[in-house]
Amino acid sequence: MNVSTDATQSRSLRRLAVIATVASAGVLAGIYGIGGLARNATEAACRSAGETTKRIAPLSRGEVAAVAVASAPRRVPDLSFRDASGREYTLADWRGRTVLLNLWATWCVPCRKEMPALDALEARLGGPDFQVVAVNIDTRNPDKPKAWLHEVGVSHLAYFADPAAKAFQDLKAVGKAFGMPTTLLIDPQGCELGNLAGPAEWASDDAVKLIEAALAR
Numbered sequence: 001m002n003v004s005t006d007a008t009q010s011r012s013l014r015r016l017a018v019i020a021t022v023a024s025a026g027v028l029a030g031i032y033g034i035g036g037l038a039r040n041a042t043e044a045a046c047r048s049a050g051e052t053t054k055r056i057a058p059l060s061r062g063e064v065a066a067v068a069v070a071s072a073p074r075r076v077p078d079l080s081f082r083d084a085s086g087r088e089y090t091l092a093d094w095r096g097r098t099v100l101l102n103l104w105a106t107w108c109v110p111c112r113k114e115m116p117a118l119d120a121l122e123a124r125l126g127g128p129d130f131q132v133v134a135v136n137i138d139t140r141n142p143d144k145p146k147a148w149l150h151e152v153g154v155s156h157l158a159y160f161a162d163p164a165a166k167a168f169q170d171l172k173a174v175g176k177a178f179g180m181p182t183t184l185l186i187d188p189q190g191c192e193l194g195n196l197a198g199p200a201e202w203a204s205d206d207a208v209k210l211i212e213a214a215l216a217r
Contacts, residue, residue, distance in 0.1 A: 046191035049073035053193055056213045062206035066196055073191040076101075076184060077170045081135045081162040084146065089160065091190060094131065098193075098214055099186040100202070102134045103168050106145050108180040110199040115154055120203035121211070123156040129215055132157060132202075137165040137180075185214060 050073055057069045079101075080090045091099070102118055104111035115134070122132040134157050136145040142163060149159065162168075171177035176184060178197045185193040193214055201207060 045075060045189050046073040046187075049187045049189065049191035049193060052187055052214055055216065056193065056210055059206070059210045059213050060194065063201040063204035064196075064207045064210050066198060066200065067185070067194045067210065068196065069194045070192045073187070073193065075190050076176070076186050076192050077174060078190070079135075079162075079167040079170055081160045081167055084159040084161075091186070094133065094186075095190060096188050097128070098130045098188055098211075099184075100130075100132045100211065101184045101186055102132065103137055103162075103171075103177070103180065103182045104134060105136060105138050105180055106148055107138070111181040112148070112152075114181065114199040114202060115149065115157075116152060117201055117203040117207075119154040119156050121207060124203070124208065125211055125215075126156060130211065133160060134158075135167055136161040137163070137168055139163055139165055185211075187214070 049070070053069050053071070053073060060067045060069050076091060078090045078092050080088060082088050091101070100118075100121070102114075104115065106112060118132050118134055126132060136159070138145050138161070142161065145161065146159060149157070168177050168180075168182065171182060171184070176182070176192070176195055181199055183196040183200070185195070187193050
């Protein structure tokens with residue numbers, strides 16, 4: 001009688017173990033399935049960016065040779081910052097436009113040197129399809145960067161600031177920011193086309209050709 005009871009209990013335990021294993025597999029499949037869908041969705045959103053990077057890769061030369069063209073474009077984090085009046089923006093506000101995002105600070109000498117070139121690029125190509133979005137990340141004295149831009153005659157760039165420097169940290173967290181200045185070329189779907197750690201001569205013919213190729217449809 002005890003043998004029969006033990007056998008029955010053993011069979012019950014085995015059934016429970018099988019049920020638990022199947023349930024666990026279902027949960028894991030659900031988790032990995034959702035993750036897979038998210039990855040596929042991101043890849044689908046950036047599919048056209050892959051075609052753009054193929055087009056601009058040969059133009060990463062001369063004055064913009066240091067631009068690292070994305071080999072597998074991914075969505076850029078939806079960074080947030082404010083304009084001169086304090087209104088908050090995120091990168092999502094530029095969906096539908098190609099953006100050259102530049103993070104700069106007054107204490108960064110190379111940043112200051114390249115601002116007039118960024119201003120000239122905006123004057124030349126800025127419009128409904130493209131904008132240079134330069135975001136100041138000074139954490140002290142918010143009036144200093146505004147005054148400096150005025151002093152050097154930067155007039156075509158809209159003023160944006162992130163005094164908490166969170167945008168830089170968010171990019172650093174995904175391996176897209178290593179120092180100052182940090183610049184990303186972003187397509188209309190918010191996908192990275194290329195990035196640059198350090199300054200460039202953005203008003204040069206090389207830079208203009210690169211941006212124009214990114215804008216081509």
